[in-house]
Amino acid sequence: MRIAxxxxxxxxxxxxxxxxLRAACPHHEWLEHWHPGQAADVAVVANPPPGxxxxxxxxxxxxxxxxxxxxxxxxxxLPAEVxxxxxxxxxxxxxxxxTAAWAVLSLHRGFFDYARQQRExxxxxxxxxRAGTVPVLVLGLGAMGRAVAGRLAALGYPVSAxxxxxxxxxxxxxxxxxxxxxALPAALGGAEVLVNLLPLTADTRGILGAPLFAQLxxxxxxxxxxxxxxxxxxDLLAALDAGHLRHAVLDVFATEPLPPxxxxxxxxxxxxxxxxxxxxxxxxAAGVVAANLGRLERGEPPxxxxxxxxxx
Ligand code: NAP
Ligand code: GLV
Numbered sequence: 001m002r003i004a005x006x007x008x009x010x011x012x013x014x015x016x017x018x019x020x021l022r023a024a025c026p027h028h029e030w031l032e033h034w035h036p037g038q039a040a041d042v043a044v045v046a047n048p049p050p051g052x053x054x055x056x057x058x059x060x061x062x063x064x065x066x067x068x069x070x071x072x073x074x075x076x077x078l079p080a081e082v083x084x085x086x087x088x089x090x091x092x093x094x095x096x097x098x099t100a101a102w103a104v105l106s107l108h109r110g111f112f113d114y115a116r117q118q119r120e121x122x123x124x125x126x127x128x129x130r131a132g133t134v135p136v137l138v139l140g141l142g143a144m145g146r147a148v149a150g151r152l153a154a155l156g157y158p159v160s161a162x163x164x165x166x167x168x169x170x171x172x173x174x175x176x177x178x179x180x181x182x183a184l185p186a187a188l189g190g191a192e193v194l195v196n197l198l199p200l201t202a203d204t205r206g207i208l209g210a211p212l213f214a215q216l217x218x219x220x221x222x223x224x225x226x227x228x229x230x231x232x233x234x235d236l237l238a239a240l241d242a243g244h245l246r247h248a249v250l251d252v253f254a255t256e257p258l259p260p261x262x263x264x265x266x267x268x269x270x271x272x273x274x275x276x277x278x279x280x281x282x283x284x285a286a287g288v289v290a291a292n293l294g295r296l297e298r299g300e301p302p303x304x305x306x307x308x309x310x311x312x
Contacts, residue, residue: 001293002039004031004056007046007065017046017065017282024286025293042296044289046280050075061085061302063289065280067092067144068227069306070200080308085292088304089284093147096197096225096278100138100148101155103223103249103271104193108134108157112247112271131156137191138162139207140198140226142312144278146171148197160187164203164310188215193223199312200227210235213245221247225277228253233264240269251277 005021007014014032021044022030031040036055043053046065053062054077064072064086072078106112110126117124134157138149141163149161153172160176162184167177178187188194194216198204208224209232216222222245224231233254239245250264251273264270292302306312 001041001297002029002031003293004034004040004043004053005045006043006048006052008048009046020282020286021289024283024290028293042293045072047071051077053078061292061296063292063302065285065289067278067280068199070227070229070311073306073308073311083302084306084308085302085304086306087280087285087288088143089281089288090147091281091284092278093143095281096144097147097151099225099251099273099277100195100197100223101151103225104134104136104152104157104195105155106271107193107221107223107247107249116268132158134158134192135160135190136193136195137187139194139196141168141171141177142197142199144225145197148195149175152195157193160191162187185215188212189217191216191220193221195223196226196230198226198230200229201311203311205229206232208232208236210238213239216245218244219246221245221249223249225249225251228256237263237267240267245269247271249273251275 005018007017018030034056037057038055039058040056041058042061042063043056043059044063044065059079059082062078062082062084067087069084069086072084108129108131113126136152136157136159138145138159138161141149141161145161149159150172153159153175160178162178165179167179170177196208198207208222208230213235236248240248247269249271252275256275258264258272264272295302
């Protein structure tokens with residue numbers, strides 16, 4: 001098969017990706033550049049700019065190397081009839097679980113406060129609480145949310161997880177699975193830490209805003225590991241400055257890189273990560289790609305297809 005590769009990365013990263021992908025799928029022809037009307041069976045893409053696949057003919061699959069596909073879905077030049085598969089990779093889910101565990105542990109044990117105290121040369125011991133007294137609510141119970149909810153429950157936190165469809169089996173004994181808009185207010189009211197792992201869709205854009213924050217108890221914290229478009233940044237700053245929210249851990253932003261001078265950089269109650277909660281792991285992701293290309297060659301349906309109607 002002929003595979004077109006499109007990515008929003010620098011030349012070194014592009015070369016690394018192509019090396020790993022070619023090694024995992026050696027019997028395919030990989031295209032880096034194409035002319036209008038050129039035929040390709042599959043496009044393998046890493047968050048490419050809109051229009052990147054324009055001109056390709058005969059595509060049977062677009063395979064994303066990213067888990068979140070909202071940028072691809074917003075590209076009017078992406079052929080609507082071509083199936084779109086997103087990256088679902090246990091290595092990436094595990095990385096996300098590590099990031100969430102670090103954030104929740106740091107909030108629960110006051111490690112962000114101790115980091116601030118160190119900058120002020122302040123020696124002050126804070127009360128040590130048990131994990132079992134810190135309820136965590138995970139928004140989204142997909143590939144990432146399940147890994148996160150399971151890891152947090154294993155660490156001893158009382159975990160609830162919220163999804164769109166009917167309640168499913170819990171990813172870990174004791175995780176309370178909730179679904180639908182009606183279940184959200186009570187879940188928010190009982191949460192001390194909120195971890196967002198929703199996809200960015202028309203329904204979820206701006207969900208982390210003033211109305212949601214008002215339903216969290218005073219002193220709750222927010223961890224956004226999904227997309228910047230979920231967060232209404234001025235509402236978060238207002239809730240932090242009013243003391244309603246205690247801390248925010250943010251990995252994703254409306255504008256990335258986070259612009260110099262943005263208030264999040266210096267806010268004492270905000271921890272900034274540069275969109276690294278779960279980077280695609282090239283070696284295992286190449287295996288996921290190879291498996292889906294194999295399915296296509298055998299006439300089997302590709303795995304992890306996006307439902308364009310739902311937007312994820
Ligand atoms: P996924 O498997 O598609 O799971 C999405 C979950 O969100 C599902 O449980 C779904 O409910 C739920 N959901 C969707 N819309 C909802 C709504 N309106 N109300 C309630 N629940 C809703 O996605 P994933 O692989 O877990 O990834 C989640 C997101 O993480 C990605 O879209 C991406 O934005 C982000 N991400 C960030 C990084 C990073 O480094 N920061 C890395 C990877 C991914 P159902 O179960 O009912 O369908
Ligand atoms: C990263 O944010 C991804 O969606 O894979």
